[in-house]
Amino acid sequence: MSRFAPRPEPPYYAVIFTSQRTEGDLGYGDAAERMFELATTQPGYLGAESSRDASGLGITVSYWRSLDDVAAWRRNADHTLARNSARTTWYAHYELRIAKVERAYGWDRDGGTAPGDGGA
Amino acid sequence: MSRFAPRPEPPYYAVIFTSQRTEGDLGYGDAAERMFELATTQPGYLGAESSRDASGLGITVSYWRSLDDVAAWRRNADHTLARNSARTTWYAHYELRIAKVERAYGWDRDGGTAPGDGGA
Numbered sequence: 604m605s606r607f608a609p610r611p612e613p614p615y616y617a618v619i620f621t622s623q624r625t626e627g628d629l630g631y632g633d634a635a636e637r638m639f640e641l642a643t644t645q646p647g648y649l650g651a652e653s654s655r656d657a658s659g660l661g662i663t664v665s666y667w668r669s670l671d672d673v674a675a676w677r678r679n680a681d682h683t684l685a686r687n688s689a690r691t692t693w694y695a696h697y698e699l700r701i702a703k704v705e706r707a708y709g710w711d712r713d714g715g716t717a718p719g720d721g722g723a
Numbered sequence: 724m725s726r727f728a729p730r731p732e733p734p735y736y737a738v739i740f741t742s743q744r745t746e747g748d749l750g751y752g753d754a755a756e757r758m759f760e761l762a763t764t765q766p767g768y769l770g771a772e773s774s775r776d777a778s779g780l781g782i783t784v785s786y787w788r789s790l791d792d793v794a795a796w797r798r799n800a801d802h803t804l805a806r807n808s809a810r811t812t813w814y815a816h817y818e819l820r821i822a823k824v825e826r827a828y829g830w831d832r833d834g835g836t837a838p839g840d841g842g843a
Contacts, residue, residue, distance in 0.1 A: 606743070606780050607741060607743075607816060607818050608741075608818070610818065617737070617739060617820065617822050619737060619739065619784055619824075621728075621772045621774075621784070623726070623727075625832075652741045652780075652782060652818070653782075654741075654774045654775060654776045654780050654781050654782045655774060655776055656774045656775055656776055657777065660726050660772075660774050661774050662773075662774045662782040662784060664739055664741070664782060664784075690830055691832070694830070694832065695831070695832045696727060696829070696830065696831045696832065697829065697830050698727050698728070698730065698772070698827070698828070698829045699827070699828045699829070700737065700824050700826070700827045700828075701824070701825055701827075702737050702822035702823055702824040702825060703822055703823045703825060704739075704820050704821070704822040705790075705821055705822060705823060706820070706821040707818070707819070707820045707821075708818070708819045708820075709816070709817065709818045709819070710810060710814070710816065711815070711816045712745075712811070712814065712815045712816060
């Protein structure tokens with residue numbers, strides 16, 4: 604499975620979640636996997652990309668069709684995370700930004716300029 | 724130095740760059756550091772967050788005051804990267820998205836709800 608999200612035609616929405624994990628797993632791995640699977644079943648879900656480095660600093664960007672879809676997902680996620688006391692155990696700090704994607708480009712070594720690059 | 728970007732009042736712009744590195748450094752480490760330092764001196768630069776995991780999948784999000792600032796930075800970055808043949812040596816694949824940040828929240832373990840969270 605590709606670790607890159609698809610590239611639908613803008614506009615769409617990005618939820619940028621940057622976080623510093625605390626030490627130890629504390630159930631995070633399993634819960635993160637469940638949250639990811641839950642996201643993929645939500646209305647308006649377009650894809651996600653995620654990376655976490657050895658220091659525990661991670662960025663996850665999920666993509667959504669509309670702001671309403673983002674709001675519905677956040678309600679679901681908050682509900683699920685609240686049950687797990689996620690904020691107080693898993694994270695030392697996080698930043699969450701909601702942004703409207705206006706332009707998107709891509710490039711692949713095997714394919715050169717990718718579809719959606721506007722032919723530029 | 725914090726690995727989190729500041730949280731200015733929206734709206735502002737995010738450049739979301741997700742990339743898969745090729746094997747080997749090939750001068751990437753030094754160039755990435757220079758690119759980061761160059762970014763911090765550009766007009767409209769607000770901050771950046773970056774993570775790359777052990778598989779070489781990385782996400783860097785840089786934040787900018789305006790679309791004009793983003794465009795000027797991209798011209799500078801393209802110019803610098805072209806000199807280094809960056810695309811064809813450092814990356815197997817990348818996606819670049821330009822998005823307008825409409826809302827931003829944050830949380831810190833030591834401080835609870837962070838400034839800019841709207842007191843919600």
